[in-house]
Amino acid sequence: MxxxxxxxxxxxxxxxxxxxxxxxxxxxxxxxxxxxxxxxxxxxxxxxxxxxxxxxxxxxxxxxxGTTGAVGIVLTSSLRFAFTDLVATSFLGAIAEQLGPTGLSLTLLTSSDDGEIIPARDVAIDGAVVYSCDPTSTAVQFLTRRRLPLVYVDQDPVEGIPAVNVDDRSGARAAAQHLIDLGHRRIGLLLSGLHGTHGLITPEDVTVDGHASKQRMLGWRDALDAAGITPLMARQAGTDLAQAKAAARLLLDRPDRPTGLLCFSDAVAYGALQAAEELGIRVPDELSVVGFDDNPLAVQIRPTLTTVRQDVQAKGRLSAAALSQAIEDRRAGRSGAAEHVLLPTELVVRGSTAPPSAG
Incomplete structure (x- = not known):
């Protein structure tokens, strides 16, 4: 003692x-x-x-x-994402609120492994939520080797691990169909991701990062392929506003520019709206823009953004509840069911979309 x-x-x-x-x-x-x-x-x-x-x-x-009283949230290689991305902050807030009564505290873990201290390997936690990470990253591998209870969020579901995702494919399909139904035939896709070709890309060049990106691409292509539309595509190297604007300009500053844009997120759509304003392109008269997420930004910008709503609060609450249950099952020696939850999405039509102009 x-x-x-x-x-x-x-x-x-x-x-x-x-x-x-x-x-x-x-x-x-x-x-x-x-x-x-x-x-x-x-x-x-x-x-x-x-x-x-x-x-x-x-x-x-x-x-x-025999417990730490803390759980980890594994993010991308930069923890800055947790404090600057509106969807991430809402998700983390919902997790923290759900965990409050359990007494479990929240620890943010970067997936970076370049240093003497590797958070996923060295930080004491009882379990972790793996949020929109590369499943082959060393962080996920370390957590798996530690045999910690895990919950996957915005990840490809894996047998034996609880997962919470949104129906990205259905939401993206509805977004693309909305532009098609308005009469748009020249449609652009604004993608986001760290890997693969950046700048203007062709269908043959597409490399899609992560579960959400793959599902949204599939949804867009479901509707576009059925309508016989081959989209123009550009990809930004990161997630900040300057990069989104630069990628949007690649599509908009050209003679055959799209009349409609489908964007990976509302943050990317905001960059597209700013690029259009700088180029003197009126939204929605000359260009329709659709985002994804329905974060608070969507109703603050002008015109208000047509987007696909996902229930980030529910995603956070369900993730925390699933992890709490998995930790409790581990302590009690129970083998709990690994449920895979798919939350619905909803197209929300606002002021950034309209039929293409006759010209």
């Missing part, structure tokens, strides 16, 4: 003597609050505050329980 353990036990006993309860009751006030009445717990905590005791040492408690 360490000196810290002895000191903690002595402090718990001091509080117990002052309140007139057992040391175990005091311990439960910190670790198992549901086993005490609200009034008794508050008396214990007030006494603890009075003597300056903040609670059991987290490291010692984790060692005793």
């Amino acid at each position: 360490t000196g810290g353990d002895v000191a903690s036990r002595a402090t718990l006993q001091t509080i117990a003597d002052k309140v007139g309860v057992s040391r175990m009751t005091v311990s439960n006030a910190f670790s198992k609050p549901d086993q005490l009445s609200a009034a008794l717990r508050e008396r214990i905590l007030a006494t603890a505050r009075e003597i300056g005791y903040v609670g059991p040492d987290p490291a010692a408690r984790a060692l005793a329980r």
Whole structure:
């Protein structure tokens, strides 16, 4: 037993003597609050505050329980994405809210492995959500080797691992069909991703990153192929506004420019709208633009953005619930079912789309 353990036990006993309860009751006030009445717990905590005791040492408690009390969210190679992408921040917020009552804390993990500390290998966690990552990345491999409970989100489903996805293909198909029904025949696709050819691309050059990108491409092509339309395509190297604008200009600054654009995300669509404004192309009179996600930006920009809505809040809540259940099943020695959830999408028509002009 360490000196810290002895000191903690002595402090718990001091509080117990002052309140007139057992040391175990005091311990439960910190670790198992549901086993005490609200009034008794508050008396214990007030006494603890009075003597300056903040609670059991987290490291010692984790060692005793065989659990860390933390779960990881594995993102792309840059954690900046978690704080700058509106969809990612909404998703993480929903996870944090769902985890609140469980007592589990949230740890953001980069999938980068260039350093002495590799988060997926070295950070103490009880389980992880793998969010829109390359499934062949070393981060996913390390988590798998550690045999941690995992939940895949915006990933290709894998047998034995719970997954939460949205129906990207159906949503993208509806977006493309919307432009076709309006009468558009010259349609462009604005893609996003780190791998493959960047700039103007042909159907033969297309390399699509990740589950969502693949499914959205399939959905667009379902409708376009059926209508006999071969789209113009451009791909940006990253996700920031400047790159989106640059890719959009490749499609718009040409004599045979598209009259309609299908964009991988609302963020990419915003870049397209800015590029159109800089080129003097009026939206939706001369160009229709469709995004994907229905993030808060979609109703803030002008014209308001036609887009495909996904329920990011539900995706976050379901992901957290699935991970909490998987962790609980592991602790109880149960073999829980690995459910694969597919959330619906919905086309939301706003001011950025209209029939093509006669000219």
